[in-house]
Amino acid sequence: RLRSRLVDTYAPYIHPTDNSLADARKRLRTAVDQTRMLREAFSNRVYNxxxxxxxxxERKVDEIIQPIKNNPLLMKSEISKHIKIIKAEKEIEKKESQKWNCEFTALQNSGENNFLMNGVENAEQLSWF
Structure with a gap:
């Protein structure tokens, strides 16, 4: 049976080559699987x-997709809640970092920084994380 072209309603989720929602879902499934494989590789590397x-x-893509299909509204609220928590943590880290930068600048200006690293050494150490 013929299907009409996908239109603006789905604009952020489709490509011009998609002829149906099934094509878009197939691409999404591939992207989720690739993301899962990258997470697995990263987790193994961090552990090693x-x-x-x-x-x-998750071992299979279905373990990721099935909960979304079963209850999309619940998953959306859980993901939104998780995003808010992460943003709050990043804000706290940002404020703490600014506080440390102010204290470090004050120590640098007073000449009492013999035991502290300079910015280059600190950046070098952070590049390993």
Missing amino acids: KYRVVLRPV
Whole structure:
């Protein structure tokens, strides 16, 4: 049966080559699977390097997609809540970092920074994370 072209309603989610929602869903499924594989590779790398255990990665794409299909509104609210928590944590880290920068600048100006690293050494250490 013939299908009409997808229109502006789905604009952020479709490509011009998509002929149906099934095409867009197939692309989304591929993207989710690629993201899952990247998370798995990153988790393994972090564990091997730092012995840090991250949240377990799902073994199959269906483990990610099925909860979204079953209850999309609940998943949207959970993801939104998680995003708000992350943004709040980043704001706290940003304020703390600014406080430390002010204190470091004050120490630098007073000449009492013999035991502290300079900005280049600090940036070098942070590049490993």
